[in-house]
Amino acid sequence: MSSRISIARPQSASNYNPDPHGFSNSRPSSGYRSANPDDPLEKIRAFSKQVEDNVEIYSQPLKPRLPAIGRFLIVVTFLEDALRIMTQWGDQIWYLQQHRKFPWGISHLFLIINVLTMLVASGAIISKRYTEYAVAGLLGVVIIQGFGYGLIFDLTFFLRNLSVIGGLFMVFSDSMVTRKTPFAGLPTISETDRKKYFLLAGRVLLIFLFLGFIIQGDWSIMRVFVSTIGFAACVMVAVGFKAKWSATFLVLVLSILNVFANNWWSVPSAHPQRDFLKYDFFQTLSIVGGLILLVNMGPGGLSVDEKKKTY
Numbered sequence: 001m002s003s004r005i006s007i008a009r010p011q012s013a014s015n016y017n018p019d020p021h022g023f024s025n026s027r028p029s030s031g032y033r034s035a036n037p038d039d040p041l042e043k044i045r046a047f048s049k050q051v052e053d054n055v056e057i058y059s060q061p062l063k064p065r066l067p068a069i070g071r072f073l074i075v076v077t078f079l080e081d082a083l084r085i086m087t088q089w090g091d092q093i094w095y096l097q098q099h100r101k102f103p104w105g106i107s108h109l110f111l112i113i114n115v116l117t118m119l120v121a122s123g124a125i126i127s128k129r130y131t132e133y134a135v136a137g138l139l140g141v142v143i144i145q146g147f148g149y150g151l152i153f154d155l156t157f158f159l160r161n162l163s164v165i166g167g168l169f170m171v172f173s174d175s176m177v178t179r180k181t182p183f184a185g186l187p188t189i190s191e192t193d194r195k196k197y198f199l200l201a202g203r204v205l206l207i208f209l210f211l212g213f214i215i216q217g218d219w220s221i222m223r224v225f226v227s228t229i230g231f232a233a234c235v236m237v238a239v240g241f242k243a244k245w246s247a248t249f250l251v252l253v254l255s256i257l258n259v260f261a262n263n264w265w266s267v268p269s270a271h272p273q274r275d276f277l278k279y280d281f282f283q284t285l286s287i288v289g290g291l292i293l294l295v296n297m298g299p300g301g302l303s304v305d306e307k308k309k310t311y
Contacts, residue, residue: 066296067174068126073289074167075122077282078138082118084275085111100150110148117141131175135168159212160283166205167290173198173300174293199300202290203243207234209287210250226253237294240303247294254291258284 062069085092089111096107117137124134142161146152176195210230230253236246262284264277299305 063296066292070289070292070296071125071128071171071174073292074164074171074286075125075138076289077164077279077286078118078122078141080278080282082115082122084278085115096148100148102148110144114141114145125171125175128175131172135172138168139165156212159208160280160287162205163207163209163287163290164283166202166208167286167293169198169202169205170290170293170297173202174297196301199294199297200240200302203240203294203299203303204238206287206290206294207238207250209284210234210254226257229253237291237299240299240305243299243303243305244295247291251288251291251295254284254288258288 092111093107096102096110097104100107102110118141121134121137121141124130125138142164146157146161151157173195176198211234230250233246233249233253236242237250258281262277262281264274264281267274267277
């Protein structure tokens, strides 16, 4: 019986495995790699980081006062509206009775309720007292004025008032108070969760004023440029990505546009366009106030910025 002796041949260098059982860490490292300064994405990240740092640095002296400034600007349109109704009482009554067919007495009651609600609720928001009730009162004013004056189906009015409502949501989030559970054992939404949802709603609603600006007016090269950059900033505010500096950018853009587009002080007092420009001017200030509160508070938990901290 013959036997064959099998002699193992040496493996070629290409097939040689110095660690056949995988005990050593022979795989290439997947650790941190230094950023390439020539990469366009890295340049954008570096620029955005620099902008964020500058926003933080230059807003520090104003930071303690930002909530008060934001709350005042948000309610300034309601204060101006209350003053306008009182100084134009006869014209307001005539319009409601002749054009809106309000019966005598109902028109008076309608205006009195609006004026008292706007004055009392605005004062409460500025002083941070009974904020929840004050916000609810001003929301009611926005709704009943839309129906009362017949402007609810006007696109410009609708978009602007969505932004005003967003500003009121920002006020509510800024002044959130802890409620005690009314019934033990029942599921409730915590203060933190409520604040996140109201901040999200406020962020999304705030941008509608700028969207209204984009879809209206005559187009020019400058308008296209501003609209494109502004729309990108609106999207960033809505999703909560780089929200603080995008909101700061919108504050600057809206403030400049407001001064040049709604310069009611340059129109003669007898001109009918003066009241419309004045109304738009103070409403835009309210949206700016909401954006200032966003800069102060941040975008909240339901945002890209917050998720980036987690991962």
